[in-house]
Amino acid sequence: MQDHVHTMSQLFAQLGLPDDPAAIYWFVTHHAPLPGHLRLAEAPFWTSSQAHLLARGVADDADWAVVVDTLDTMLRH
Numbered sequence: 001m002q003d004h005v006h007t008m009s010q011l012f013a014q015l016g017l018p019d020d021p022a023a024i025y026w027f028v029t030h031h032a033p034l035p036g037h038l039r040l041a042e043a044p045f046w047t048s049s050q051a052h053l054l055a056r057g058v059a060d061d062a063d064w065a066v067v068v069d070t071l072d073t074m075l076r077h
Helices: 008-014 021-031 048-059 065-075
Strands: none
Touching: 008 021, 008 065, 021 065, 048 065
């Protein structure tokens, strides 16, 4: 079985957020940096359903794990 690789744009669409490159850039620059002790899904700017999707994407090592990890890294710099 082959894993599906999702893009950042697809993740933002799944989260119900604008998913074009400019919107993603805006989101990251306005919410970064996240404190080191805070898990991505615990950030205060997520809705409960967004936080759940992010937490499950990593916990289940789902198809979303790579792109969720990438977003986490982007928000910490």
